[in-house]
Amino acid sequence: MKKFKKFLKNKTWLLILLAGLLFIPQSFNYQAKLNMRVLVSGLAIDKTDIGYEVTAQVIMPTPGSEGGGTGARLDFISEKGESIGEGIQKIAYKIGKTAGLSHTSFVMVGENMLEDNLASALDYFARDAKVNPSIMLLVCSGKAKDMIKETKNLELSVGVGLQKVFIYKQSSLNALVIPLEEFINDSFGLGKSAMVGGILIAPEGKEQLEEQGNSSNGKNIAGESEGASNDEFSIGAGGASSESGGQSSGKEKNARIKFHNDIYYFKGGKYVNKLTKEKEILGAYLSEKVSTSGDFKINSVTGGILQDATIGVTFTNKTNKIDVKFKNGNPVLVYNISIRDVQIVEILNKDKPSINIYNKQDKELIDIVRSKLEEEIELCIKSAFMKAKIDNVDIFNVGERAYQLQYSRWKKYYEKYGENYLKNSDIEVNVSIRNIN
Amino acid sequence: MALTKRQSLFLLLICFLVIKVQRLPSLIATNVGRHGWLVLLILGGVDVLFLLLVLLFNKKAGDKTTYEVCERVGSKWLAKIIYILFAIYFILKCILPYEAVHDIFANILFDHLSWELYSVILAGTILFVASRRLRNIGRLGELFFFFIAISFIVLLVLGAVTTNYYRTLPIADINGSEFLDTCIHYNLWFGDFLILYLFIGRVKQDDSKLGWPIIVGYLICVIASAFAYIVFYGLYEYLASNQNSLISSISQFSLLGLDIGRIDWFFVLFFQIGTVISSALYLFLSGDCFKKVFGLKKIWVPLIILAIGVYLADIFIFKSVQAGASIVANITKYFALFMIIILPMILFVIVCIYNKKQQSKRSLLCEDFKKISFLVKRKKVNSSDNLVEYQIDSTLIKKINPPKTNKRRLK
Numbered sequence: 001m002k003k004f005k006k007f008l009k010n011k012t013w014l015l016i017l018l019a020g021l022l023f024i025p026q027s028f029n030y031q032a033k034l035n036m037r038v039l040v041s042g043l044a045i046d047k048t049d050i051g052y053e054v055t056a057q058v059i060m061p062t063p064g065s066e067g068g069g070t071g072a073r074l075d076f077i078s079e080k081g082e083s084i085g086e087g088i089q090k091i092a093y094k095i096g097k098t099a100g101l102s103h104t105s106f107v108m109v110g111e112n113m114l115e116d117n118l119a120s121a122l123d124y125f126a127r128d129a130k131v132n133p134s135i136m137l138l139v140c141s142g143k144a145k146d147m148i149k150e151t152k153n154l155e156l157s158v159g160v161g162l163q164k165v166f167i168y169k170q171s172s173l174n175a176l177v178i179p180l181e182e183f184i185n186d187s188f189g190l191g192k193s194a195m196v197g198g199i200l201i202a203p204e205g206k207e208q209l210e211e212q213g214n215s216s217n218g219k220n221i222a223g224e225s226e227g228a229s230n231d232e233f234s235i236g237a238g239g240a241s242s243e244s245g246g247q248s249s250g251k252e253k254n255a256r257i258k259f260h261n262d263i264y265y266f267k268g269g270k271y272v273n274k275l276t277k278e279k280e281i282l283g284a285y286l287s288e289k290v291s292t293s294g295d296f297k298i299n300s301v302t303g304g305i306l307q308d309a310t311i312g313v314t315f316t317n318k319t320n321k322i323d324v325k326f327k328n329g330n331p332v333l334v335y336n337i338s339i340r341d342v343q344i345v346e347i348l349n350k351d352k353p354s355i356n357i358y359n360k361q362d363k364e365l366i367d368i369v370r371s372k373l374e375e376e377i378e379l380c381i382k383s384a385f386m387k388a389k390i391d392n393v394d395i396f397n398v399g400e401r402a403y404q405l406q407y408s409r410w411k412k413y414y415e416k417y418g419e420n421y422l423k424n425s426d427i428e429v430n431v432s433i434r435n436i437n
Numbered sequence: 438m439a440l441t442k443r444q445s446l447f448l449l450l451i452c453f454l455v456i457k458v459q460r461l462p463s464l465i466a467t468n469v470g471r472h473g474w475l476v477l478l479i480l481g482g483v484d485v486l487f488l489l490l491v492l493l494f495n496k497k498a499g500d501k502t503t504y505e506v507c508e509r510v511g512s513k514w515l516a517k518i519i520y521i522l523f524a525i526y527f528i529l530k531c532i533l534p535y536e537a538v539h540d541i542f543a544n545i546l547f548d549h550l551s552w553e554l555y556s557v558i559l560a561g562t563i564l565f566v567a568s569r570r571l572r573n574i575g576r577l578g579e580l581f582f583f584f585i586a587i588s589f590i591v592l593l594v595l596g597a598v599t600t601n602y603y604r605t606l607p608i609a610d611i612n613g614s615e616f617l618d619t620c621i622h623y624n625l626w627f628g629d630f631l632i633l634y635l636f637i638g639r640v641k642q643d644d645s646k647l648g649w650p651i652i653v654g655y656l657i658c659v660i661a662s663a664f665a666y667i668v669f670y671g672l673y674e675y676l677a678s679n680q681n682s683l684i685s686s687i688s689q690f691s692l693l694g695l696d697i698g699r700i701d702w703f704f705v706l707f708f709q710i711g712t713v714i715s716s717a718l719y720l721f722l723s724g725d726c727f728k729k730v731f732g733l734k735k736i737w738v739p740l741i742i743l744a745i746g747v748y749l750a751d752i753f754i755f756k757s758v759q760a761g762a763s764i765v766a767n768i769t770k771y772f773a774l775f776m777i778i779i780l781p782m783i784l785f786v787i788v789c790i791y792n793k794k795q796q797s798k799r800s801l802l803c804e805d806f807k808k809i810s811f812l813v814k815r816k817k818v819n820s821s822d823n824l825v826e827y828q829i830d831s832t833l834i835k836k837i838n839p840p841k842t843n844k845r846r847l848k
Contacts, residue, residue, distance in 0.1 A: 013565055020558045105693070126676055133676055134690045167693055179690065185604075185674040322603075404606035 038075075038095050039103045042151070042162060044144035045084060045121075046110040052121075053080045054087030055145040058095070059103075076149050084124040101130040105163035107137055107180065108199060110144035119187035119194075119269025126184050133181035136163045138199040139264045150201035153255030165257070166197070173285050173294025176263055187269040190403050191394035191422075194266045195284060198274070200258040265393045272391045275384055283384030286377055287335065287396055289320045295345070298372050304364040305354045311369055312346035315339045315433075324398075324405045330424040331402040331413060335381060337429065342436045344369060366436045374431040385427045398425045439639040442647040444575030447582040448718060450654050452629045454589060455711040456530070457481075457662040458683050459537035461626045462669050464762055466677035468619040469612070471605045474666040476619055480627045481659030483777065488630040488655055490781040492648050495637050497788045499795075502638030504729055507784075510791045517730045519784070523635065524726035526776045529625060529769055531719035531747055534712040535563070536755045536762070540681050541709060546702075556748055559713075564744040566717035567724060568737065571639060574718050585711040588704035589684075593665055595701060596687035600671035625769045628777035630655070634784065635722050681759065684708055720744060 042057035055078040077094060081087035088101070113121060125131045140147040151162065169175035176197035186194035263275040263284050275281050285291050293316040301309045317340035325332050347357045356362060381396075388395040399421050402410040414421055440448075457477060465473035498506050507516035538559060543552040566574060633651075640647070669683045672690060680686040688701040720743055727739035755761035 017558060017562045017565060020561075127679060132689055133673065133680075134693060163693060181673055181676050184676060188675055401603065404603045407607035407609045 039100050040091075041103055042106045042108070042148060043088075043104060044108040044110070044140070044148035045087075045113060046144050047112040047115065048080055050080060051082035052084050052087050053078055053145060054084060054091060055148050056088070056091050057148050057151060074152060076152070078145060084121070085128075088124075101128070102132065104131055104135055105161070106166075107135055108140050108144040108148055109137070110140055110147075111142060113144070114139065114264070114271035117269040118196075118266060118271065119184055122180065122184065125180050133184075134179045136166055136177050137180050137183050137196050138166075139196050139262075140199055141262070147199065147201060150255050153203075154201065154257070170285070170288065171290055171292055173282070173291045173296070174259065175261065176284055176288065177290075183266075184269075186397070187266060189397070189400050191397050191399040192268040193388070193394040193397065194269070195395050196264045196266065198261040198264060200261055201255050202258065203254050204256050265388050265391070265395050267391075267393050272393050273388070275387060277383070279380045280384040280387055283380035283382070284395070286337070286381055287320070287384070292316070292318050294318075296373065296376070298369070298376050301368060301372050303368045305356050305362075306347070306349055306365065306368060308350055310346075310348040310350075311344060311372070313342050313369070313373060314345050315342045317341055322401055324402045325428075326402075326406060326409050326413070327426070329413065330426065331398055331406070331410065331421075332426045332428050333396055333398040333401055335396075335427065335429045337377060337431045339431070339433045340435060342369075342373065342433055344437055370433050370436055373433060377431045378429040381429050382427060389422055389425075392420070392422055394422050394425070396427060398422065398427065439571040440575040440636060441579075441641050442643065442650075444579045445633070445636045445640055446647065446651055446654055448575060448578040448714075449629060449632060449651065450658055451578055451582060451585060451711045452632060452715040452718065453484075453655065453658045454585070454662065455537070455708070455715045456533050456626050456629065457658075458589070458665045459712070460533070460540060460682060460762055461623060462666045462683040463678055463681050464623060464759075464766070465619060465666070466670060466673075468622070469616055470675075470677070471670055472608065472611050472616060473619075473670060474605065474663040475608070475611070476616065476623070477663040477666050478659065480620055480624060481655075481662065484627050484630055485652065485655055485659065487628075487777060487781045488633070488652065490785050491630055491633045491637075492651065494781075494784055494788045495633070495647075497792045498637055500638060500642075501791075503634045503784070505638065506788055506791045510787045510794065515787075519780070520726040520730050522776065522780065523631070524723045524730065526628075526631065526773070527719045527723035527726065528743055528746065529765070529773075530629075531563075531716050531723060531743075532750055532755075532765065533626060534716040534719075535559070535747055536751055537682065538709060538712050538716070539751055539755060541685055541705070545682060545685050553752055556751055560744050560748040562713060563717040563720050563747075564740060566713065567721035567740055567744075570736075571636075571721065571725075574714065574721060578714055578718075581710045581714065584707050588707040589661070591704050592684060592688045592701060592708070593661070593668065595691040596665075596668040596672060599690040600668045601674075602667065602671050604671045604674045605667050621774060622766050622770050624777060625766060625773040628773060631776060631780075632718065632722060635725065716747075720747065 039059045040056045041059055044055040044057075046053045046055075055076055058075045058077060077091050079087045079090035079094060081090055107122070107125065109118065109122075122137075125135065126133065163177070166175045166177045170177045176195060178194070178196050183194045183196055186192075260278055260281045263281055265272055265274065275284055282296075285294075294314070296313050296315060298311045298313070301311050319338050319340075321336040321338070323334040323336065325334055349357055357365065359365070385396055394400075399410075399414075402413070402425075417424065461477075462473060465476050469476060494503075494506075501509070504516045504520060507519050539552060539556065542555065543550045566577065665683060665687065669680070669687055670677050672687065673680050685702075685705050688704075689699075692699055692701055720740065721736075724736050724740040724743055727733070727743070728736045731739075733739065754764060
């Protein structure tokens, strides 16, 4: 005890300094206080006549939250500005609180943003140190403002943590998460080609892009005439405007995120086209290294006991290895996809029911499934590549990889073809499946 | 003796790491992009080469400090000039970790931070730590070294699993002149081994070895910092120059799926302890040099003046961190190059001369000893008290060939 007292006496200096270091930044200005802060968890950006309309999905701590309550309020605040930065500043001013952008996890852009160069338009996010470049970029069909407001009809954890949901979806072959930095880097890289995943949130059963697009456009006109708006939606216990003890504020949370969203591809930051067919979309998902598991459906499998069967499989431990080779002087991107475990989860053997389909050891069945699955994966990736190739967009970065891995040969090739290098480039997909069932 | 060998090793490694993996990668990325890791590897390699010269200096200097060696070879003025150079160099180095903390706290961690005010506390902290002398700074380094090292390793691993290594390829398209220019431009961020010159003569001699652990440790840090750059550039590519701090941004992509937020910030903040320690060490070393040069009795006076200088430099020059670093690099590049390459060579020549002088002195003493021992022998014949004769003999031998014992104890 004496020693401790002596230590305290001798090290008072140090303790004061440490206390200062810990507490002063928190207490010197009032903006730092929790109830004076508002967290921007997501942003939606649309193009307007004067510039941009920014809509922020914000989580505001309610008065009860500082005293240990758990309530929070989800608001949507819109502002217009000549630039995105101006719009965000106006939002912070309008709230009258400090807007923290460091918690922003996604940015949605409306389809009208695709008229201009998207990479240039999003410059604000690449520069501002407060915004993480890891934020997810999404393209909405129709107006982004309407789409972000639809997140209120999702469960809170989904609405707020949209990025987390998409990361999970991506790892299980159901989404494409492109961080902002990847989009900008790809747009300015050698191939100048980038992909961005789409998003559609709609009431259950209405997840059709066209329908949403039309309805959004209708809302756009009305929304623009209103100018800046503030739509509030309350959730959580203890919140000032929330119902006591309930999650819901009375509205039914029936919104759903579309299963396979379209994938938009860009050249030099400018929108070119989108992948809409299921095979193309799956091809884009499969090309991603992070999609390590997922469910896959193979149609029209015939052979052995199978007759025009539909087979559902679940695969895990998928790994992608990329290589580049030159064939007749032309670059070929080689995807070596290895899947360790595949589990057959469903066989719909339409016209030929047989008890043998339950035999997990049936070599013939397994070989058919294996070859069909390998074929399907190859087809998906190639169909995505070919569609973008027609538009001269190198979505799988053949040029960039050839430049990185085969520099001297690429240099000669690029001198010959220049920007049109994709014309003679190709892709090769080698799939190997180790275990089935 | 102020430091143990272990403490001096830890302090050196802390200083090396905290300066290389915060602001520097972003600055290098602006100039040479994907080839930045080569800058770290080459300048780190140069450091290792000249570190060998410092170790040789240490071996030849015996138990003398660098100041004493310079004083004995040249004059007081030679020692003073060299120590003034060290003082300027170390105070410049003190600003680098200081402004890294500035960037983390004022620009990244907090939205609205009155840095002019907060900086007073930080300057006070490093002044306080520096005022506790080398022994306590060494103990602080020893205490926190593993926290700092583990934090760095965890952050590096988190980054390494999410980065895109392809982005650092190819190597072949390197722009030689720009690369060389970058190496010269940012050499102030290197040369941390120079702190060893001020440790010489202050390290407690024990059974542990200092030479190989320092070289191996330094090499590991050089490779780790180059790898950290690869991870960093792989994550941000063209946006790397916009990410001011490597250590706070390297793990950003790996924990996005966590509901509990970015727990990696704990490691970032643990790592900042190293930043404070290195800044305080450089402040102390600079103050110590000035104390020696001006023959001051107390180190407080130069330390306070230097801390105020660091505070003002940070407030005025580093108002914009990126521009401030560029200005400092531009002004100091030739001076730092001199300090890293030329000065160790000069000091090596000095220590060789010192060594030669010592050897000639030793041979003269040996001749004296022969004469004295002859006298003692004669005395021995005449005297019957053997014990007295033995004691005289033993003292003479010790003076000629001093054993490896604590200097103070000897006195």
